[in-house]
Amino acid sequence: MRRRLINSTLAVVLVVIAVFGVSLVIVETRTISESAQERVQSEAVKLASIVDGRLMGDNHVTADYVRPHVGDDRYALIEMPDQGRVVVGTAPSGDVIRGQAKGEKGETVTVLESRSAVTREVGRTLLIIALVALLAIIAAVLLAVRQANRLASPLTDLAETAERLGSGDPRPRHRRYGVPELDRVADVLDSSAERIGRMLTAERRLAADASHQLRTPLTALSMRLEEITVTDDLTTVRDEATIALAQVERLTDVVERLLTNSRDPRTGSAVSFDLDEVIKQQLEEWRPAYRSSGRAIVSSGKRHLRAVGTPGAVAQVLAALIENSLMHGGGTVALRTRVTGNQAVIEVTDEGPGVPAHLGSRIFERTISGRNSTGIGLAVARDLAEADGGRLEMLQLKPPVFGLFLSRTAVNRDSEESGARQVR
Incomplete structure (x- = not known):
């Protein structure tokens, strides 16, 4: 592309120089020739006037008298009826420029100049025109190279950016080029x-x-x-x-849950479910792992609570908390259920050293881990909880207490209020 831009610019400049240069040469050549003809003719008229003045005083016209009024590179011939001929200078050979004038006393003045002088002047003019054309071509080349670089370099840069995108490097470059x-x-x-x-x-x-x-x-x-x-x-x-x-x-x-969240994290399939069933399932799954580690996992708190959410997602959140206690905690892990306002809360705690103070506010950030683990378990658990309309919080650092807050169902509240009235 750079070469095409340079070639096209040079072609335009050369065409312009050719058209205007040839026209200028023709005009200048004609102007120089006409100017030389006018000079010779003017000198002939002037010389005739001088001769007329000399003759009116009845004086003889001699070559010595006429010579100061004739140019060094010119030849003058004065023909007078009474005094004959007077010649000044050497007659030029070859092509000449002729100027002729007649005086009042009948004399004829002829001035000749070699056309070689005109040719030399035309040559000097052509040389100047050629130098100007050469300077114009050099300037055009420099301008074409500059413009080609200005246009080609950004295109090369954009091509490299597109290639980087195709190779998996999606960092934007934020470069602008003024075009x-x-x-x-x-x-x-x-x-x-x-x-x-x-x-x-x-x-x-x-x-x-x-x-x-x-x-x-x-x-x-x-x-x-x-x-x-x-x-x-x-x-x-x-x-x-x-x-x-x-x-x-x-x-x-x-x-299915992971794929759904990857398309839209807000998409959920919340239903009313029994928390006891989910907690029981988690106890059955994790008890062998805790038993092999010489530890125990238990549950306590309010029973027969119903919450709104996705049972699978809630199970994944609890599994992440239980696994976190198994890897980083110590002693017995306890799952406690309670009610606060319109929410059912599942607390997961253990008897370990707890969460370091400098990690407390960042425990749910990805890649944040107290030991050599992936650091994404709690972050994923919080995302799952929020996708179901709940929330996962760190309630206490030492001993560690995590709380999963879920909305309760209206049916559950009505049944509890009815049961409370029967107790009264």
């Missing part, structure tokens, strides 16, 4: 880079969430299958297989 059309292309590329960056971030986040959220159900399912392989009791096999099937269903629900 409206190119700046518009740069704006579009930067907007595309930002969109691609957001898409890649969402994809990476989905992959990280999926790997973290699927790990727990898969671990629990693996433990159930191990129980089946080491027992010969058909009843135990049947019970463990039933639990394993339930865990497979939960695994499916986890996958």
